[in-house]
Amino acid sequence: MDRRTKIAAVAAALLITAGAAGSATASGDGKGGVREATASGDGKRGVREAAALTGTAKLYRPAGDDITFSFDAHLAAKDRNDPLAATGTFRYSHYKGDWRGTAEVKVDCLATGGEVATVTGIVTATDVPGLLHKRVGVSVYDNGRHDRLGYSWLASDPTKDEVPPCNSAAPYERVRAGTGDFTVLPWRFAYPAE
Structure with a gap:
């Protein structure tokens, strides 16, 4: 794999990781997270x-x-x-x-x-x-x-x-x-x- 392909792969991985972290913050942790929606026990999303x-x-x-x-x-x-x-x-x-x-x-x-x-x-x-x-x-x-x-x-x-x-x-x-x-x-x- 050439250097440009490696950089693109690492950048894509970082973007995916950042997106997942952003989703976790949106669901909230009670300490400054947005907590717009919460998961119920049945896996469905509910209103905060x-x-x-x-x-x-x-x-x-x-x-x-x-x-x-x-x-x-x-x-x-x-x-x-x-x-x-x-x-x-x-x-x-x-x-x-x-x-x-x-x-x-x-x-x-x-x-x-x-x-x-x-x-x-x-x-x-x-x-x-x-x-x-x-x-x-x-x-x-x-x-x-x-x-x-x-x-x-x-x-x-x-x-x-x-x-x-x-x-x-x-x-x-x-x-x-x-x-x-x-x-x-x-x-x-x-x-x-x-």
């Missing part, structure tokens, strides 16, 4: 959901508190302009010595932007007096190695104060090293046409 927050992490607390947050919140593509149509659940628990507090929450709003998500919901099960049927909110910063989290009860009592949908404190708490696996799917909403 409008937003999502999933994963579990423990908060960093040097005093030994065991605090865990888990999320499975989604906004369907058909509801992309209505964050109040979000579905799913999130849970949190806080244990320290003999004290404990847990809650299961039904999602009622989800908004994401870049690597940040804010989710609220109504408490459906808890062992905290006065918290049942109250709205709580949590925010997450998903930056891979150093995830962060915030919650609406930072500056208010969730058993007494009303939390508006999709509201929480900034994600100020550190996640314990090695425990954060949050995934934030950035919100895709339709801008009004001019």
